[in-house]
Amino acid sequence: MTSSPSVGALLRTWRERRGISQLELAGRADSSSRHISFIENGRSRPSKDMVLRLADRLDVPVRDRNALLLAAGYAPHYAQTPLDDPSMGTLRQGLERLLTGYEPYPALVVDAAYDVVAANRGIAMLLDGLPAHLLTPPLNAMRITLHPEGLAPRIRNLTEWRGHLLAQMERQIALSRSAPLRALYEEVAGYPVAARPGDAGAGPEEAVPSIALPLVIEHDGHLLSFVSSIATFNTPMDVTVAELAIETLLPADPATVKYLRSLGP
Template identity: 85%
Template sequence: MTTTTSVGSLLRTWRERRGISQLELAGRADSSSRHISFIETGRSRPSEEMVLRLADRLDVPVRERNALLLAAGYAPVYAQTPLDDPSMGTLREGLERLLTGYEPYPALIVDGTYHVIAANRGILMLLDGLPEHLLVPPLNAMRITLHPEGLAPRIVNFKEWRGHLLAQMERQIALARSEPLRALYEEVAAYPVPVPDRPGDAEPAEPVPYFALPLVIEHDGQVLSFVSSISTFNTPMDVTVAELAIETMLPADPATVKYLRSLGG
């Protein structure tokens, strides 16, 4: 009997979330729409290979691929190794070199719910002066950015940047079944929006033609502008690695470059 936790119902949910038909999924997976229908209704039990193939064609997150395998009666194939495990030593060293090499520009690494795994001195500079309760581990990048006692009052174009971050989280929630991420979204979306000290917040008198939406933030009397780039790992085989994201903040104007280089000495 098919239940709400059967592999068929889970696959159907993912297919509908991706907005594709059984026929289209069948074509992508070298199968038939009849077979896909039988799997979704519980009339056919997919092989382990088929579960993984369908998960790949549906771009199911690695963590949820394990859930699909378990629902189909198979053992998970993707490990979830703590980042401090000795086997992750080479990865950790590489990430640390990447962050250090990006200095004096800010860069950090977060997990799937925006907990900060590592950050360089450029990020620590931006966090200088924040209240202690926001800096108690584990740090959360979304809380620190959007909290009214966090970076929010320092962000010149806060309304735009807040909208960008919330939309980013909404897209992630739509693509992955993550209750912790949804809970974080509901928390930070409910934060009160600080009243700007500056008139015409997010509307400079002389707009700068940025090539992407910048984070415009005040630091020690300076107005700094950054554009964000996020990198993830290709074809990850571990849940921990699959959920890591490396965010680098690229200076968006010459004044920001000059200021940060003067700090980097």
């Protein structure tokens, strides 16, 4: 039977992922490189406060901070409350108000695996006409976007947008080493990509501001351009909350604004 990694081994792995030395970590954690070395090689058992401090300085995801505590022999510090739990009612209502208030522009909330937790009518508008098998809960934002029967055929700059999404997932996998996220990445990266005119990017008549890579997508004969923004919660104390991300699609040109507003409430 394979034994679980020690807390020292896990901390060393996170330190090496971040590319910092024991001395640098010691300075960040108000400790000594000798003490960090002793923790990593198992000669010293860190206190619960030290585990949490090191995890904070190493920017370890909340879920993995609990794993560090368990490896050190302590109880998890962060709860993992289902989003449908009554105690999450205020959070759910707040997210719903935020999404509704952003209409007619698209906005959604996803979890760590890109499963859609909530979405507004702007997102529903973009998904109109997709096959039922892609819209069966749990909806997955990456799968819906990149699947050849999903939004992919409607995205005019699919090559660029696909590359952006896959690079985003790669960064998250490097940070979290999540097996489910890796499996999702391998699935969507393997989808066939059909070549189409204009796929390399927007044409002259479709110019958008160069502040960020736009999502250029067709809807009902209209060409819409959006810039994506992602927000997370500050200093979350619950695994579920820590892994939520709110994505808003900001219109990137006046024509997109005019069209969305013309759709009415």
